[in-house]
Amino acid sequence: MRDKGKTDVVSAADLEADRVISAAIRTAFPDHRILSEEGAQTHSFDYSGPLWIIDPIDGTANYVRGHPYFGISVAFALDGVVVAGCVHAPALAETFVATKHGGATLNGTIISPSSPNGLIRSVVSTGFPHDKSDIEKPLRRVRALLESCQDIRRSASPVLxxxxxxMGRLDAHTETLFAWDVAAAGLIATEAGAQRGNLEAVPINVPVDLFGGEVVFSAPSIFQELMAQLA
Known part of the structure; x- marks a missing residue:
């Protein structure tokens, strides 16, 4: 295990998972490009054409401590539009899959979001950045959630x-994330019927499907109320 930053780590398992997944993609699709969390520093962020987006282990801090809440995320996009995605939680034996206009499943069973009666009856998850230099924004988010919803969760694997x-285990999630966090999971959420929004403007050079800035995923019944509360 080595540090990526003051509070972020990468394990040997991250690197090996990245190698195995990337090798399989390159063998099957040698002309396709890959955007991976572990290789993001060398990526040109050209989203055109066929692109695979990988997070080999999301929730590394959980994984290295033996906590089962971590996931592997793989998505495929064409010209910035995510058309297929998979989030696999190996320690929980759960696999979420979605295709564009094809719905979403958990272990082969069709899933859909919850329908809470108001934000005050909702459980919302969030997260904190590894870079703690601007901690005030996530702290304001947590305060807004504590004042308006039933309870909050912070489990450290946003793809899960x-x-x-x-599939309704949580009513909403909000956090500032990266393309590899939202590509597959975002498609799974929206294909299941959840709503998606951003609290900050999407840059003109970044596809909406791959932008994670102040992103919100929510059950439809509380989406507008949650967006207003966090604005």
Whole structure:
């Protein structure tokens, strides 16, 4: 295990999972490009054409401590539009899959989000950045959630948090994330019927499907109320 930053780590398992997944993609699709969390520093962020987006282990801090809440995320996009995605939680034996206009499933069973009667009856998950230099924004988010919803969760694997919104274990998730966090999980959530929004403007050079800035995934019944509360 080595540090990526003051509070972020990468394990040998991250690197090996990245190698195995990337090798399989390159063998099957040698002309396709790959955007992976572990290789993001060398990526040109050209989203055109066929692109695979990988997070080999989301929730590394959980994984290295033996906590089962971590996931593997793989998505496929064409010209910035995510058309297929999979989030696999190996320690929980759960696999979430979605295709564009094809719905979403958990272990082969169709899933859909919850329908809470108001934000005050909702459980919302969130997260904190590894870079603590601007901690005030997430702290304001937590305060807004504590004042308006039933309870909050912070489980440190946003790909699973978003997938849980898709199937109703959570009512919403909000956090500032990266393309590899939202690509597969975002498709799973929206194909299941959840709503998606951003509290900050999407840059013109970044596809909406791959932008995670102040992103919100929510059960439809509380989406507008949650967006207003967090604005």
């Amino acid at each position: 948090d978003i997938a849980y919104v898709a």
